[in-house]
Amino acid sequence: MNASATRSLPIGVFDSGVGGLTVLHAIRETLPNEDLIYLGDTARLPYGTKSPASICRYASQATARLQEQGIKSLVVACNTASAVALDELRQQLDPVPVIGVVEPGATAAVELSPGGKHLVLATEATVILGAYRNAISERDPNAEVRELACELLVSIAEEGWSNGAIAEDIVRRYLEPLATMAFEPDNIILGCTHFPLLQDAIRNVVPAGTTIVDSASTTAAVAAHLLADNGLLNERAAAGRLRLLATDGATRFARVGGRFLGEDLAVEDIELVDL
Amino acid sequence: MNASATRSLPIGVFDSGVGGLTVLHAIRETLPNEDLIYLGDTARLPYGTKSPASICRYASQATARLQEQGIKSLVVACNTASAVALDELRQQLDPVPVIGVVEPGATAAVELSPGGKHLVLATEATVILGAYRNAISERDPNAEVRELACELLVSIAEEGWSNGAIAEDIVRRYLEPLATMAFEPDNIILGCTHFPLLQDAIRNVVPAGTTIVDSASTTAAVAAHLLADNGLLNERAAAGRLRLLATDGATRFARVGGRFLGEDLAVEDIELVDL
Secondary structure, eight states: OOHHHHHTSOEEEEESSSTTHHHHHHHHHHOTTSOEEEEEOTTSOOGGGSOHHHHHHHHHHHHHHHHHHOOSEEEEOOHHHHHHHHHHHHHHHTTSOEEESHHHHHHHHHHHSTTOEEEEEEOHHHHHHTHHHHHHHHHOTTOEEEEEEOHHHHHHHHHTOOSSHHHHHHHHHHHHHHHHHTOOOSEEEEOSTTGGGGHHHHHTTSOTTOEEEEHHHHHHHHHHHHHHHTTOOOOOSSOOOEEEEESSOHHHHHHHHHHHHTSOOOGGGEEEOOO | OOHHHHHTSOEEEEESSSTTHHHHHHHHHHOTTSOEEEEEOGGGOOGGGSOHHHHHHHHHHHHHHHHHHOOSEEEEOOHHHHHHHHHHHHHHHTTSOEEESHHHHHHHHHHHSTTOEEEEEEOHHHHHHTHHHHHHHHHOTTOEEEEEEOHHHHHHHHHTOOSSHHHHHHHHHHHHHHHHHTOOOSEEEEOSTTGGGGHHHHHTTSOTTOEEEEHHHHHHHHHHHHHHHTTOOOOOSSOOOEEEEESSOHHHHHHHHHHHHTSOOOGGGEEEOOO
């Protein structure tokens, strides 16, 4: 395929569910002219509780489905799949560039505060995998990293209760161990794609000087740089198109996903696919 | 098999995850001498978002696994599977009696308040299936039923935050629509196996006269009656044994499941099985 044809292809975005729509939203804000195709593997979520072998198989099937549609790059907007399957997906899609959601957040945090203190808020699965801890330590051996599993923040975001007293009380309770550890982070990394929705609640609870590193917008920025560096940016002036695929539950996908994407979705906007 | 041999078999209990351990706990309290074998299909949870055909297939596989071990009755301690697959499982196990978790709660509520007002707190999947609404209406056409999907209560229970201000604030917020509806329930039915853990938080929030119908203890009572009626109660005096099987995630099963069972569990207490 010639360069011009490749440039006009969509960017593929893949997640186990709707959380990755915060990443899709950030990519649309950063690259409004690009066509985007999103695949949420809602039939098999959550990935976090599955074995690495299963996660690799699921991610590979989802990637193959997006590859069939023709994509010029893939964003793995799922922390679990980014931590477990990124190398395999890069081999599978080579030479199409693949961007995970862990590295951009880790890189941004390390650049903001070399030798600094980083607090990662994530799901239990991501904490157990040590995904951000490893990515930060590789980039900055002097960095101090603490990780907190905050499962309830996922449910709060999906329920649409991301703002207000209940969300802030939950964040405050999750952060209680920091006082005991005497750990005052420079940066808080939102290590779960659901957590950008809770950014305000988190900001209202943490000290004013703490920087919140949002892995959705950092991933979008990396995607923009990578496409530009490879001469793959879509050059047309019109707004890009969006296709949304899911493997199950279009009704819930539309209702909950709309919150994550930041616009109303109808059931008819979701194409069901079988992997 | 003769009657005496059958009496000494365990009761099988099946759920998609750890929630059914509240039912197991209630059965142990009611029938302390019975052997129990529990299977949590943690690899494939949650069932609520799966298609009815998938739920029936999963439930049937789990039931077959328990049947291989030899059981004298089966308790389907999963609201989704009870609503979708009970008839199929009864055919599969016939003549072994099968008890679901929806009917006992519905029956108890209707007996407590004939022609009364019932509020069902459940997961979104159970509400969409109308499981309790149908079961109550069949038993009492004059009953008024309202159902509220309370997804966050599942996560709060799994996180171990079932008591205290955050849990009560969440319950209060879920109950807000009742004021608008001018609906003052006689009974609140806990239509999710996770919710018995939240009984105190719910009681602290609702008017003093409201009865809380716990589907775990009502199911245990039905199981006890059914075994007695069929001459299947274990007649020995010693305490029953307990086996716990899961299809994935023994570490999390032990940690979270311990809260639901009401006793500490170690990873070694969980036998991993493949379905």
